Amino acid sequence: MTILITGGAGFIGSHVVRLFVNKYKNYKICNLDLLTYAGNLENLKDIENEPNYHFIKGDINDSDFINNLFKTYQFDAVIHLAAESHVDRSIEDPLSFVKTNVFGTVNLLNAAKKIWKEDFERKLFYHISTDEVYGTLGETGLFTETTSYDPNSPYSASKASSDHFVRAYGETYGMPYIISNCSNNYGQNQFPEKLIPLFINNIINNKPLPVYGDGNYTRDWLYVIDHAIAIELIFCSGKTGETYNIGGFNEWKNIDLVKLLCEQMDSKLNRSIGTSKKLITYVKDRPGHDLRYAIDASKIKNELGWEPSVTFEEGLKKTIDWYLNNEDWLSNVTTGTYQAYYEKQYNNSK
Ligand code: NAD
Ligand code: TYD
Secondary structure (H helix, E strand, O other): OEEEEEOOOOHHHHHHHHHHHHHOOOOEEEEEEOOOOOOOHHHHHHHOOOOOEEEEEOOOOOHHHHHHHHHHHOOOEEEEOOOOOOHHHHHHOHHHHHHHHHHHHHHHHHHHHHHHOOOOOOOEEEEEEEHHHHOOEOOOOOEOOOOOOOOOOHHHHHHHHHHHHHHHHHHHHOOOEEEEEEOEEEOOOOOOOOHHHHHHHHHHOOOOEEEEOOOOOEEEEEEHHHHHHHHHHHHHHOOOOEEEEEOOOOEEEHHHHHHHHHHHHHHHOOOOOOOHHHHEEEEOOOOOOOOEOOEOOHHHHHHHOOOOOOOHHHHHHHHHHHHHHOHHHHHHHHOOHHHHHHHHHHOOOO
């Protein structure tokens, strides 16, 4: 089998690539990534010389390039993770999200359709999506696979749109597809613009921890390696034409999570307990901020036997240890354009 994984140099993609390269020695695993600010080949240093691993630098928005790539490699399956992934950036620049997340996905679907059209047998387009497509929950309830789409941010609207296109290609052209919608991931190699790695980095550097609004927003957190395991399981055993929700059974209010992170960081850094908490700064809220996400992951649990393997305490400890032991990685990604983004994003604090 030759498998195309898009966005494999990013946070989740790099864990998926590693899992497939190490587990499927007889498959050719091709990682296509544009290496935007979020893509980093350092994430894959340990497997870059494996004979079944191929890296291709390229843009999913470039139709000619994508069509040629499919012609050359004759992929049997696609696991599509490449995307613009940060909500705050989508508020600043929605069109770049439309371009990559919608147009780029349709480009890949077209290329797959062209190559596979004679025979969809044993082919699969697996699209990796987010729980944010469902919009927001109130204080109670859970997102199931049949919850209506109701996206609120340009990011989630672009992901919802890409999900619809994937499903439409299934209905219209018979494209064999699967979609999974996952909750917030955390773990090693996450770019420090998302809540947990941003706050770890700021605590290390004694910088303010910018909590949006009152901090009473809830997310369901999943350790990234458990997401990669779920993706592999769905890829191998999921039913085509189905959607699977993936979640951590692990809801946290932002402010409670941040306080826990502060305590764990204090003890790792040998600072007296309470030191990092003093860095918490309430800042202007994110526009259209979704109050609560929470996943009902019973379908993947009951049908495929998947459950998170790591508790939140363990996962957070591993994550903190990784960032503390990989300061070079952190400083390499926090220099340059990221600094400019950071200044722009947070200089309007309340
Ligand atoms: P990320 O931002 O860390 O990585 C995205 C990767 O895509 C980067 O390597 C980037 O270089 C690449 N990329 C961007 N534009 C590209 C283009 N035009 N052509 C080729 N490559 C391009 O994102 P992530 O957090 O790893 O998320 C991966 C996928 O999982 C996304 O589709 C995201 O919507 C989805 N998802 C993320 C989360 C989460 O909590 N991070 C949760 C659920 C679903
Ligand atoms: P984030 O990691 O951006 O993921 P998402 O928006 O996709 O859920 O944010 C997680 C939560 O943390 C979300 O409610 C927004 C909040 N947040 C802050 O309070 N401050 C910050 O600086 C960031 C980046 C996020």
